[in-house]
Amino acid sequence: TVRSASRASWGPLLEAGAEISEYQPTMxxxxxxxxxxxxxxxxxxxxxxxxxxxxxxxxxxxxxxxxxxxxxxxxxxxxxRSRRVTHQAWLDRPLREKALEHLASLLSWQL
Incomplete structure (x- = not known):
C-alpha cells in the first residue's frame, strides 16, 4: 500500500529531526x-x-x-487527532510491519 511504502522511508527523515504525525483513526x-x-x-x-x-x-x-x-x-x-511517530517507535515497530513496508517499497516507483 501507499502508506506502507511511505513508512519504509521514514527512518532517515525522523533521524534528521523531521516530525511525522499520523492522523487517527484513518489515513x-x-x-x-x-x-x-x-x-x-x-x-x-x-x-x-x-x-x-x-x-x-x-x-x-x-x-x-x-x-x-x-x-x-x-x-x-x-x-x-494525530499520533506522533518518534524515531524510536519507528525502529521498534513489529517485524510484520517492517516486512510489509519492504514489499510495498519495491512498488514505490508506481505508487
Missing part, C-alpha cells in the same frame, strides 16, 4: 500546505517525480492571510 489523503501565513496550496499533487513529470495533477494557490490563518487552525485541530 488523511489531502495535500495542503501554508507558507509564511500568507500562501495556501491545496490540490492533488504529491511531492514526487511521478506527480511532477507524469501524472495530471492540479493545485489551487491562494494568497490570503485570513484564509491561511483558517487553514492553519484546521491543521492544528487535525494534529490533535
Amino acid at each position: 488523511f489523503h489531502c495535500k495542503v500546505f501554508t507558507v509564511d501565513g500568507l500562501l495556501v496550496s491545496v490540490g492533488s499533487t504529491n511531492f514526487d517525480n511521478r506527480s511532477f513529470r507524469l501524472n495530471d495533477e492540479a493545485n489551487l494557490n491562494i494568497y490570503d492571510a485570513a484564509f491561511a490563518a483558517r487553514e492553519t487552525a484546521v491543521f492544528e485541530a487535525d494534529l490533535k
